[in-house]
Amino acid sequence: MSDQHDPAPYDALLLLSFGGPEGPDDVVPFLENVTRGRGIPKERLKEVGQHYFLFGGVSPINDQNRALLDALRKDFEQAGLDLPVYWGNRNWAPYLTDTLREMITDGRRHIAVLTTSAYASYSGCRQYRENLADALAALEAEGLPLPRVDKLRHYFNHPGFVEPMVEGVLASLAELDPAVRDRAHLAFTTHSIPDSAADTSGPVTEHGEGGAYVRQHLDVARVIVDAVREETGVDHPWKLVYQSRSGAPHIPWLEPDICDHLEELHGAGVPAAVMVPIGFVSDHMEVLYDLDTEATAKAAELGLPVRRSATVGADPRFAAAVRELVLERAARERGSTAKRCALGALGPSHDLCPIGCCPARAERPAAAGADSPYA
Numbered sequence: 001m002s003d004q005h006d007p008a009p010y011d012a013l014l015l016l017s018f019g020g021p022e023g024p025d026d027v028v029p030f031l032e033n034v035t036r037g038r039g040i041p042k043e044r045l046k047e048v049g050q051h052y053f054l055f056g057g058v059s060p061i062n063d064q065n066r067a068l069l070d071a072l073r074k075d076f077e078q079a080g081l082d083l084p085v086y087w088g089n090r091n092w093a094p095y096l097t098d099t100l101r102e103m104i105t106d107g108r109r110h111i112a113v114l115t116t117s118a119y120a121s122y123s124g125c126r127q128y129r130e131n132l133a134d135a136l137a138a139l140e141a142e143g144l145p146l147p148r149v150d151k152l153r154h155y156f157n158h159p160g161f162v163e164p165m166v167e168g169v170l171a172s173l174a175e176l177d178p179a180v181r182d183r184a185h186l187a188f189t190t191h192s193i194p195d196s197a198a199d200t201s202g203p204v205t206e207h208g209e210g211g212a213y214v215r216q217h218l219d220v221a222r223v224i225v226d227a228v229r230e231e232t233g234v235d236h237p238w239k240l241v242y243q244s245r246s247g248a249p250h251i252p253w254l255e256p257d258i259c260d261h262l263e264e265l266h267g268a269g270v271p272a273a274v275m276v277p278i279g280f281v282s283d284h285m286e287v288l289y290d291l292d293t294e295a296t297a298k299a300a301e302l303g304l305p306v307r308r309s310a311t312v313g314a315d316p317r318f319a320a321a322v323r324e325l326v327l328e329r330a331a332r333e334r335g336s337t338a339k340r341c342a343l344g345a346l347g348p349s350h351d352l353c354p355i356g357c358c359p360a361r362a363e364r365p366a367a368a369g370a371d372s373p374y375a
């Protein structure tokens with residue numbers, strides 16, 4: 001096998017995701033799973049439950065993950081990469097612990113993990129590492145031999161993640177009336193998180209205020225704006241804004257909210273906008289409700305023409321990027337060098353989260369990082 005196609009030491013890939021309800025009866029237990037011990041106000045939970053009920057109690061995230069699994073298996077097969085792909089979630093079936101048990105039973109010993117979260121943050125990185133540690137502890141208690149688990153690096157700036165989004169922005173711009181198209185603002189949007197979580201995201205000393213979370217998003221936004229300019233010759237004004245704020249009102253979270261931003265654009269005489277959900281790997285409920293429903297209604301009320309550009313989802317370029325990430329990490333684990341693709345100014349992210357990266361409110365064991373209690 002050529003070095004470029006050798007997944008060793010890995011014998012499997014695990015797609016690790018959030019999970020979502022698949023019908024009305026799932027919504028409340030799902031929300032209980034998500035918010036256990038997180039201090040979310042009851043009112044907020046009722047409201048978010050309504051978002052799911054509006055769509056029949058079904059989150060799009062599970063079908064998105066099934067499509068991504070298909071795309072990964074197809075890509076691996078076409079590339080001659082013999083690596084089985086599994087899927088497990090934090091908050092809904094198939095649950096991570098069950099999937100890991102199945103992987104162990106199938107004889108998998110060294111597992112590469114891809115999370116459906118592209119950026120650094122407690123919610124998008126360490127929390128998944130805590131979930132891995134919890135699952136390993138549960139399986140160890142069952143007397144099972146534990147596999148090694150390695151989380152693949154953050155891929156926010158991988159061309160296979162960014163290029164489909166550039167294409168999506170161009171497609172959305174093309175849908176706008178030519179009379180306003182060139183003056184359209186780009187509103188890059190991502191999940192709001194508490195300011196305190198943003199400030200401590202990533203290796204803290206490397207990043208300023210807002211931490212790695214904000215910096216990584218700004219970097220992706222700049223890459224997309226530059227690529228759009230290359231293609232259209234237009235320098236679209238842009239801003240990074242936030243959505244899906246949760247938590248208690250007195251705790252500061254990243255702002256401005258997309259809806260307030262649309263209002264401000266309209267007030268300033270901006271004639272159109274494209275909402276670009278760079279923070280989301282696929283069409284999650286946050287995209288369907290907070291952008292396509294709520295923010296789109298807000299724009300209609302204002303009389304501001306808006307479009308929402310596509311998320312990456314199961315794009316074949318993203319599947320190919322995942323293959324590259326696996327092979328790149330595999331080469332490194334074997335002690336050889338590998339090409340590490342990254343656009344923008346930040347360069348490829350670390351493989352192993354350093355100690356103290358994206359700290360939790362209460363310290364808990366986290367696997368697949370420098371502070372992992374597991375091998």
Ligand SMILES: CC1=C(CCC(=O)O)c2cc3nc(cc4[nH]c(cc5[nH]c(cc1n2)c(C)c5CCC(=O)O)c(CCC(=O)O)c4C)C(CCC(=O)O)=C3C
Nearest residue numbers: 018020034038048059061116117123124191193246284285
């Ligand atoms: C940064 C980030 C991502 C992006 C990275 C990634 O993609 O992982 C993300 C993804 C997701 N968040 C999701 C759903 C929810 N998140 C919640 C609550 C929270 N999210 C937070 C952050 C993030 N979340 C935070 C700081 C909270 C507060 C509570 C806490 O500190 O933990 C709540 C509770 C209700 C509410 O308060 O909104 C729900 C229902 C779904 C599934 C959607 C679907 O069904 O399609 C997905 C993919």
Ligand SMILES: [Fe+2]
Nearest residue numbers: 123191244246
């Ligand atoms: Fe969330």
